[in-house]
Amino acid sequence: MRFPKLTPAFIVCTSLAWSLSCSGPASAGMRAQYGLNDLMQDLAQVKMADGQFEEIRQSKLLASPVKSSGTLHYSAPDFMQKTVQAPEKQDFILKGNEATLVMQGKTRHFSTGQAPQLAGLVNGMRATLAGDGSTLDRLYETRFSGTRNEWQLLLIPRDAKLRQFLSWITVSGSDAIIEKIVSVSASGDLSTMTVKENVTLAR
Amino acid sequence: MLVCLTCVVFGTYRTDMAAFFPAPKTLGETALLAQVSGDGAASRLILVAIDQAPETVLTEFSEQIASRLRRNAAFDGVLNGDDASIAPIQHFVWDHRFQLDPSLTPERLNRDEIEKSLRQDASLLSSDLGPMLAQSLPADPIGSAMTVGEGLQQSGGAGPETRSGVWMTKDGSRAMLLLYAHASGFDLDAQQAAQKSVSDAFDAVRSTLKHPSSVRLRMSGPGVFAVASRDATKHDVSFLSLLAAAGAILFLLLAYRSVLTLGLALLPVIGAILAGITFVLLGFGYVHAITLGFGVTLLGEALDYSIYVLTQSDPSEHATGTARSLWPTLRLGALVSIAGFGAMLGSGFIGFAQLGLFSMVGLSVAVLVARYVLPSLVPFGFRAKGAPLIGHPLRFIRSHQPVIRGALGIAVIAACGALLTHKGGLWQTDLLSMSPLPPETQKLDTTLRNDLGLVSPSKFLAWRARSREAALETGEDLRPTLEALVTRGAIKGYSLPSLILPSRKMQAYRRNVWPHGATLHQRFAEALIHLPFKPDAFTPFFVDVEKARTAPDLKPEDLPPLLGLRLSSMLSQNEKMGWVVLAPLDGLSDEAGLKTHLPSGVDLVDLEKQSRGLLYRFQHEAVTLAVIGSIAVIALILSFLRNVRTTGLVILPLLGAVLVTAALLMAHGEKLSIFMIVGFMLIVAVGSNYGLFFARRYESDEKRTHALASIMLANCCTVAAYGVLSFSEIPVLHDVGKTVAIGTFLCLLFGAAFTNEAKA
Numbered sequence: 033m034r035f036p037k038l039t040p041a042f043i044v045c046t047s048l049a050w051s052l053s054c055s056g057p058a059s060a061g062m063r064a065q066y067g068l069n070d071l072m073q074d075l076a077q078v079k080m081a082d083g084q085f086e087e088i089r090q091s092k093l094l095a096s097p098v099k100s101s102g103t104l105h106y107s108a109p110d111f112m113q114k115t116v117q118a119p120e121k122q123d124f125i126l127k128g129n130e131a132t133l134v135m136q137g138k139t140r141h142f143s144t145g146q147a148p149q150l151a152g153l154v155n156g157m158r159a160t161l162a163g164d165g166s167t168l169d170r171l172y173e174t175r176f177s178g179t180r181n182e183w184q185l186l187l188i189p190r191d192a193k194l195r196q197f198l199s200w201i202t203v204s205g206s207d208a209i210i211e212k213i214v215s216v217s218a219s220g221d222l223s224t225m226t227v228k229e230n231v232t233l234a235r
Numbered sequence: 236m237l238v239c240l241t242c243v244v245f246g247t248y249r250t251d252m253a254a255f256f257p258a259p260k261t262l263g264e265t266a267l268l269a270q271v272s273g274d275g276a277a278s279r280l281i282l283v284a285i286d287q288a289p290e291t292v293l294t295e296f297s298e299q300i301a302s303r304l305r306r307n308a309a310f311d312g313v314l315n316g317d318d319a320s321i322a323p324i325q326h327f328v329w330d331h332r333f334q335l336d337p338s339l340t341p342e343r344l345n346r347d348e349i350e351k352s353l354r355q356d357a358s359l360l361s362s363d364l365g366p367m368l369a370q371s372l373p374a375d376p377i378g379s380a381m382t383v384g385e386g387l388q389q390s391g392g393a394g395p396e397t398r399s400g401v402w403m404t405k406d407g408s409r410a411m412l413l414l415y416a417h418a419s420g421f422d423l424d425a426q427q428a429a430q431k432s433v434s435d436a437f438d439a440v441r442s443t444l445k446h447p448s449s450v451r452l453r454m455s456g457p458g459v460f461a462v463a464s465r466d467a468t469k470h471d472v473s474f475l476s477l478l479a480a481a482g483a484i485l486f487l488l489l490a491y492r493s494v495l496t497l498g499l500a501l502l503p504v505i506g507a508i509l510a511g512i513t514f515v516l517l518g519f520g521y522v523h524a525i526t527l528g529f530g531v532t533l534l535g536e537a538l539d540y541s542i543y544v545l546t547q548s549d550p551s552e553h554a555t556g557t558a559r560s561l562w563p564t565l566r567l568g569a570l571v572s573i574a575g576f577g578a579m580l581g582s583g584f585i586g587f588a589q590l591g592l593f594s595m596v597g598l599s600v601a602v603l604v605a606r607y608v609l610p611s612l613v614p615f616g617f618r619a620k621g622a623p624l625i626g627h628p629l630r631f632i633r634s635h636q637p638v639i640r641g642a643l644g645i646a647v648i649a650a651c652g653a654l655l656t657h658k659g660g661l662w663q664t665d666l667l668s669m670s671p672l673p674p675e676t677q678k679l680d681t682t683l684r685n686d687l688g689l690v691s692p693s694k695f696l697a698w699r700a701r702s703r704e705a706a707l708e709t710g711e712d713l714r715p716t717l718e719a720l721v722t723r724g725a726i727k728g729y730s731l732p733s734l735i736l737p738s739r740k741m742q743a744y745r746r747n748v749w750p751h752g753a754t755l756h757q758r759f760a761e762a763l764i765h766l767p768f769k770p771d772a773f774t775p776f777f778v779d780v781e782k783a784r785t786a787p788d789l790k791p792e793d794l795p796p797l798l799g800l801r802l803s804s805m806l807s808q809n810e811k812m813g814w815v816v817l818a819p820l821d822g823l824s825d826e827a828g829l830k831t832h833l834p835s836g837v838d839l840v841d842l843e844k845q846s847r848g849l850l851y852r853f854q855h856e857a858v859t860l861a862v863i864g865s866i867a868v869i870a871l872i873l874s875f876l877r878n879v880r881t882t883g884l885v886i887l888p889l890l891g892a893v894l895v896t897a898a899l900l901m902a903h904g905e906k907l908s909i910f911m912i913v914g915f916m917l918i919v920a921v922g923s924n925y926g927l928f929f930a931r932r933y934e935s936d937e938k939r940t941h942a943l944a945s946i947m948l949a950n951c952c953t954v955a956a957y958g959v960l961s962f963s964e965i966p967v968l969h970d971v972g973k974t975v976a977i978g979t980f981l982c983l984l985f986g987a988a989f990t991n992e993a994k995a
Contacts, residue, residue, distance in 0.1 A: 089361050091369060093772045098361045114363065124363050129396050135358050140385075142364070150367065151397045170399065191400070193318060197366045217366040 068176035069165060071183055074208040076163030081106040081210075083229025085114075091221040104227060108234070109162050126154055152194035156187060160203055161210075172201075181206050208233065263697065263838070263845040278419055278457040279311070279800060282683040283412040283433060288450035290398065293410040296440050296450065297401040301412060303436040309429040311796035312415035316395065316402030323795035328383050329371075333783035336379035337386060337714060337734065339748050343377070344755070350762035352377045357766055374775035386734045387798075395687050404686055411686050415800055416458055423465050426458040455680040463676065464965070465524075471963040472528040482955030483538060490546060490621040490948050499612055500541040503604040507537040507597035514596040515589050525967055526589040528960070536572065536594075536921055537601035539949035540565060543928065544605050546619045546945035549938065554613035558606050564931050567875045568924035569602035571868050575920030578864030579913065583856055586967075587913060619941065625951075626944030632987040633943075639988045647891045650898030657901055692819035693842040696729075696833070699812055706806055706814040707738035709837070713818075716832050725829055727822025732806040735798050742788050749780055857912035864916050868923055876930075881993045885926030888985030889919050896978040910967045914974025921953060921975070922982030929990035943987075950983045 083104045090097045102116040116122035123134040131142040131154055142150055152171055159167040168174060168187070171194075175186035184204040189195045197217050205211040213225045285296045301315040314320040333339065342348065356376055359368050371380060395402040395411055402411045414433065418425030437452040444450075487497050515522050543565060548557040558565075576598070579591030632639055696713070700706035710731040717729045733741065749755065759773060794802060809815050817840070823829060830839060873882045893915050900911060928946050933939040957979070960972025 087361075089365065091360055091365070093360065093369060093372060093769060094357075094767045095769045096767055098357070098767060100361055116362075120358055122358060122362060131364075133359075133362060133364060135362070136355055138355075140381075150364075153363075153367075197370060215366070217369065219369060221366060221369055223365070 066178075066180040066183070068174060068185070070180070071176065071185065072163040072165035072168075074163065074180075075161065077233045078106070078161070078163070078208050078231045079108050079234040080232040081161075081229050083227050085225050085227045087223060087225040089221070089223045092219060104229065106161050110158055112157065112161065126158065129154075152189060152191050153198065156189075156201070160185070160187075178204070263840040263842075264849060278461075279416045280456045281414040281416055281430065281433065281458055282455040282680070282687060282689075283414060284409050284453045284455075284679075284683055284686070285412075285437070286409040286451055286453075288448050290403065290407040292444070292448065292450060293403065293407070294399045294401050296437070297403075297410040297412060299440040299443075300433070300436045301401075303439065304414065304432065307432055309417050309425070309432055310414055311417050311800065312413075314402075314413040314797075315410070316397045317400050324387075324797060327795050327798065328387070329380050331786075331789060332375060332379035332383055333780065334742055334745055334786055334789055335383045335386075335734070335737065336745070337737075338382050339379070339745050341748060341750075344748065344750060344758070346758045346761055349377070349758050350766075353759075353762050353766050353768065357768065373773055374779055376773050376776055383734075402687070409686065411683065413687055413689075415796060418458075423458075423462055427462045430454060430459060430462060453679060453683075455676070455683050460676065460680075468524045468528070468965060471960075471965055471968055472524050475959050475963055475968070476528065479956035479959040482959060483952040486625075486948055486951045486955065487538075487542075490542075490619050490625050490944065492620050495614070496545060496617065496619075499609055500538060500545055502609055502612075503541050503601035504537045506604045506608075507601035510600040511593040511597035515593050518592055519585065519589055523586045523589055525586050525965070526593055528963075528968055536953065537597060538952050539921075539924060540569070540602050540605035541609055542949045542952065543945045544609060545613065545617075546622055546948055547938065547941045548610075548613060548617055548619070549941075550616045550618050553615060554610035554617060558610040562606055563875075564927050565602060565606065567872065568927050569598055570875075571871050571923045571927070572920040573598050574867040574871050575864045575916055575923075578860045578867065578916065581860055581863070584853070584909075619944065622941050622944035622948075625947050626940050626942075629943040629947050629983075629987045630940070632984070636988055639984070643891065643985060643988055646895050650895045653898045653901065654894070692821065694820045694823050695840045695842070696816075696818045696820060696837055697840045698816050698837045700814045700816070703806065703808075703814055704738050704740070706816050707733045707736065708740060710816060710818065711738060711741055713834070713837065720825075720829060720832065723825075723828075725823070725825035726820050727824075729821065730805065730819045732802055732816060732818065735794065735802045735805075736789060736791060739788055746784055746786065749784060752777070752781065755780065853909050854912070857909040861912050861916045865919055868919055872923065872927070876993075878993070881930050884990045884993075885923060885930055888926060888989045889922045889982060891985045891989075892922060892978055892981035893918055895981050896974060899977055900974065905970075908966065908970050910970035911974045914971045914978065917971065917975045918978030918982060921979050922986070925950065925979075925982050925986045926990050929986045930993050932992050939992075946983065946986075950979055953979045 081104070084101070085104055086099070086101045088097050088099050099119075100116050100122075101118050102114065102122075105111075105113045105115075110126070110128055112126040114124040116124075120135070123132070125132040125134075129151075131150060133140045133142070155167060156171050158164070159171065171191070172187040172189055175188075176183065177186075178184045182204075183206070184202055187201045187203070189198055189200075195218065197219070199216045199218050201213065201215040203210060203213050208231055209229055210227055212227065213223075215223050283300075285293055285300075288296070297315045298317065301313050301317065301319070304310050304313045305319065328335065353376055355378070356368075356372055359365065360372065375381075396405055397403070398407055402413075403409065404411070414429075416426060416429040418429060433454060434452060441450060484497060487500050488494075491497060491500070512522055512527070515526060543561060544554060544558050547561060548554040552560075573595050576591050576594035579587045580595075582588050582591065698706070698709055700709060710733040714731060714733070717726070717731075720726050721728065737745070750758070756777065760770070763770060791799065791802065805818055806814065806816050820829075820839075826839065833839065869882065869886055872885055873879070876882055876885075896915070896918065897907070897911075900907070905911075925946050928942055931942065933942055954976050957972045958976040960968050961976055963969045963972060
């Protein structure tokens with residue numbers, strides 16, 4: 033295992049993992065403990081998800097944090113749209129291998145084939161949403177903690193290139209519902225997104 | 236003879252299709268032939284597919300092969316989707332972003348525009364791409380690198396998916412690599428060596444596998460095709476010619492039952508081949524392998540002369556006497572054939588013109604050898620022992636003429652009917668059909684190109700210039716027009732050589748576009764007042780701008796290999812036309828609208844239209860030449876025989892044979908190609924000789940028997956030789972071989988049935 037040395041990010045992530053693994057109530061009872069595979073199975077059941085989010089981004093380039101809010105839409109297996117409504121309208125769409133960013137009347141296309149780092153990020157997101165455990169494991173070191181009602185997934189990029197700008201992500205939620213995504217970049221930029229979503233499960 | 240041999244041994248031989256096609260006359264044809272014949276920068280491309288193994292194994296192969304080939308000087312570029320694939324271009328674009336950014340103008344750098352850029356940066360930073368952009372933003376707040384990158388991306392296709400860091404199909408079943416060989420597609424030996432290093436690298440990786448698997452390597456691309464078609468041409472020319480020769484020799488042995496005589500029969504052929512090659516080398520500087528392929532089948536035709544002399548030689552008058560008495564017919568036959576082949580000299584196809592010259596010289600030599608050298612070498616009292624047996628089928632036809640005439644008459648009427656009522660066009664309309672590649676190979680290429688997202692553009696803007704700078708400047712002047720057309724939706728995108736290498740004039744302009752350092756700082760400070768950025772966030776940008784003010788001019792040799800190749804695919808120097816630019820257009824939807832905006836000297840080139848036009852030109856030319864050749868043949872026969880009826884008896888069966896041949900080819904599902912038209916010409920050239928001998932008067936039954944045997948034997952050798960060629964996969968060999976084999980055989984039937992001895 034290649035953990036970053038004693039960087040602030042490392043300390044934050046280990047403390048997070050520690051606190052979560054301690055705080056998990058032993059509600060699983062007689063059954064085997066709820067784990068990553070169970071979570072992936074639950075997430076794989078999600079056919080469609082809609083929600084609202086609030087996000088706070090901090091960057092060393094910015095004098096103060098930027099707050100934004102909007103809606104999220106996911107449709108299995110590989111469509112995701114994030115629409116920012118405030119402070120400024122912005123659309124971010126993931127479809128297959130194409131990422132599209134629409135803002136200020138301009139549309140930008142990014143192909144994951146042309147930006148390998150983007151591929152790592154996008155495929156990671158997609159694998160999490162689709163409950164594709166094997167892809168997720170290929171791209172990230174994964175740590176699962178918590179219970180079915182209150183789980184947390186820590187993702188650390190395996191690819192050194194990806195780690196150059198993304199140190200780690202934590203995704204947390206309850207059942208098949210994602211509630212919070214925190215990501216920390218290598219330069220120390222931090223994004224915290226809280227989500228309220230409704231999911232439609234496959235029958 | 237010695238001179239000939241020296242020439243033949245040291246002559247240049249070419250196998251590429253470019254040498255076979257006519258020289259381009261317009262910008263559009265230049266573009267088209269560059270695509271079809273594997274000329275130009277695109278010819279260096281090698282597409283590689285690795286499949287039939289689990290994804291992890293494929294990834295391993297892709298990485299290992301790429302790392303081996305990157306150490307090999309035979310490759311200018313090795314792309315497999317990993318970071319090293321695109322890093323050189325990314326670095327180049329980043330390092331030279333202020334030299335390449337086409338949007339850099341003084342207006343772009345005023346306070347309002349800067350504020351607009353920075354506002355956009357703030358949004359980007361808060362988007363999901365933020366972490367990625369955060370690294371470049373401080374040094375590039377006006378987004379130059381992204382503008383340059385987008386410009387390079389236009390009309391470039393989406394590219395393949397990356398799985399585990401390498402290019403792979405969506406289902407993970409096939410890994411792909413894209414290689415740029417250092418050698419051009421023309422340099423076949425170097426291309427072959429490069430392809431061998433790919434398969435060597437593959438084998439080396441496979442040998443490290445613990446479990447030997449079914450993993451498979453496949454390659455495609457112009458260079459691969461060129462090598463494959465050279466091999467196929469070499470194989471077909473040497474192997475099939477040998478086979479054809481073997482067939483002919485078998486017939487000769489059957490007729491003469493003497494090895495010595497067999498050697499004698501081949502004498503005019505050998506003389507013909509040596510002289511033919513020598514004259515083509517002298518006239519054209521090189522011999523095309525396809526010319527050689529046909530030239531060797533000339534053996535079918537040149538052999539005829541020895542056959543006529545040897546088979547008809549009568550022990551009572553010795554071969555010299557026979558040759559003397561046959562000479563008028565022999566001479567006329569040779570003249571007719573030479574006239575027929577002579578028409579081909581006028582062909583724009585260098586290959587056919589070569590074949591014309593080759594045949595004319597070869598036949599002249601062959602007929603002279605048959606008349607003056609061969610007979611004196613024939614042993615006294617020679618008689619072709621197998622002749623009565625061989626001539627038997629013709630004697631049968633002669634004795635059942637009414638029935639066979641009826642049958643053949645019906646065949647001609649049916650053929651006319653079939654040709655007149657044929658639906659779906661008689662003509663081959665696809666230029667690719669002339670390509671010497673088997674369909675499976677072409678299919679593999681299409682699959683790999685789709686996998687790799689390589690779209691070959693079919694529409695270009697084309698212009699010429701006196702110098703590289705002038706060519707680049709024209710493109711730069713054109714850019715605002717093209718941008719407007721993109722905004723209007725008339726085109727989706729475009730590519731210009733100046734996006735990769737700006738003209739020196741433009742580079743000087745961009746160096747001086749920056750406001751004074753203090754002014755630039757002032758404008759940023761004002762723009763940042765209402766934005767959330769830290770005041771010192773863009774220090775790296777100011778440092779890089781200072782460097783850009785004094786950056787040396789970018790030169791073609793500064794480009795990373797891949798961009799260099801891309802530039803030379805758009806901008807090339809041509810001996811006849813100077814500097815030629817072919818700038819691809821993407822998604823053209825309003826052709827008329829585009830044309831009204833083009834300045835004079837800039838043309839829209841549609842490759843598909845060009846392709847059809849060029850093919851039409853070829854077909855038109857082939858038909859014209861065939862008609863001219865046929866008229867020459869008729870005129871010659873008429874002027875020598877001085878008898879309309881006999882001339883008709885010789886010519887009309889030929890017409891019948893050509894018609895039935897055409898109908899048979901169509902019935903077989905083939906479309907008429909220009910190669911078949913050439914085949915028709917050859918039918919007339921060869922078949923007319925049969926007619927002349929059929930129409931000749933013979934003094935005795937025995938002479939008649941031997942004459943018929945000689946015609947039959949000549950035809951057997953021709954059908955054997957051309958029939959073997961029809962097994963070739965190379966369209967030109969296949970088409971001509973099949974046409975001539977069927978046609979000359981029909982000439983024999985028609986001649987035997989209709990052409991009787993002329994009355995005294």
